[in-house]
Amino acid sequence: MAAQTQRRNLVRQWAQAVMDRDGKARAIRFDTLEKICQALDCQPGDILAYEKEG
Template sequence: MPIIMRLDVMLAKRKMKSKDLATHIGISEQNLSLLKSGKVRGVRFETLAAICQALDCQPGDLLEYTTSETNNG
């Protein structure tokens, strides 16, 4: 898929644990893990907004578009 989730990078920049973010935004750690790994096919705007608010970032800080030729995952 040409969209890459960079949630792990933003968590590291903000020095926040996945567990803390999941608790803060009200989703399970398992679902957050799936988001981080890019194994989900979609994310609700409500969830994306909650993540951005908790991490003080923009959606573009979390999502990256790449062409399928350069995407190895």
Template structure:
């Protein structure tokens, strides 16, 4: 199971840079990079709210659940 983070897709749709998003949300480039590269273990609701406001989207536009495609034997 996996939670996918679609920040890259939303940035392209909004024609926004990572730097601009970082400034609007008020988080460091390093933390934003960790989040967008799916290395984060958690996301605060306050951060998610700021991301939604900056990207003019819903939480479900940023976070996507998908089942792991690996087959276990």
């Protein structure tokens, strides 16, 4: 149960860290991304995607 709560908190932290008030991504620290990937046992490409604007 504690691991699930930790994962949920990390994802919430990540979402707050990378989204601005308009809902657009701005930046993420590599150490935050690393912690999220460790907690979720995934690679950055599993949770990030590039979308061209316009």
